[in-house]
């Protein structure tokens with residue numbers, strides 16, 4: 453479905469517990485460039501979650517708050533405190549298989565789900581699950597049906613669905629292109645005009661967010677060459693290295709350095725399209741996206 457997307461460019465594979473062994477990375481030869489993330493819903497949901505199933509619903513109800521905090525962990529300290537909470541509750545449990553499960557299937561796999569760890573990996577995009585893939589699957593079932601089909605008929609149905617989606621998407625992209633041209637004519641800000649013409653809908657939302665944040669910041673260059681930012685209301689400060697192409701803030705890390713965060717927008721003096729990876733660009737060459745029409 454995406455022939456121009458290189459395997460080595462994929463930063464995360466998101467799925468349920470079947471991927472916990474991470475062997476898929478080795479099989480695809482991307483163990484050095486890609487990480488596995490376990491879908492949060494598939495871990496914690498009372499209906500389909502692997503942890504309620506492993507502990508049983510009664511025991512899980514006692515552990516749920518701490519286990520949820522281990523998944524949504526804002527910091528290493530919060531994770532450790534929640535882990536100790538679960539350990540203490542399992543310490544005197546008559547069946548020690550639960551304590552063992554906690555250590556071998558949860559704590560030792562924390563790099564696959566704990567937010568404070570996952571969000572330190574570049575390019576995580578703040579994802580917490582595989583909802584888009586689930587939605588895609590639901591769409592296929594809705595359009596094609598859940599009955600077993602001959603492979604040729606199934607392929608035909610999938611192709612028809614794909615063409616239908618492409619047609620709808622092309623319409624949205626064309627509409628977006630025209631709207632952006634109109635909005636650019638109404639704006640007087642050079643950066644905003646260039647961003648409207650250069651970025652896709654998703655990319656422009658990130659740009660707008662970065663602009664709004666940058667307007668709350670003061671910038672000062674220190675004698676050692678580093679750049680310091682602080683909020684106009686004095687609430688906090690961030691210091692970044694001298695390079696104007698690299699930032700250490702969570703937004704820049706989340707996109708794997710493929711966009712401009714609020715700090716780089718300030719340091720780079722506005723929006724240049726080349727600072728944004730192609731994935732965020734608006735597809736102005738509309739002829740290229742209608743290969744089936």
Ligand SMILES: [Zn+2]
Pocket residue numbers: 699700701702703704713714715716
């Ligand atoms: Zn930044």
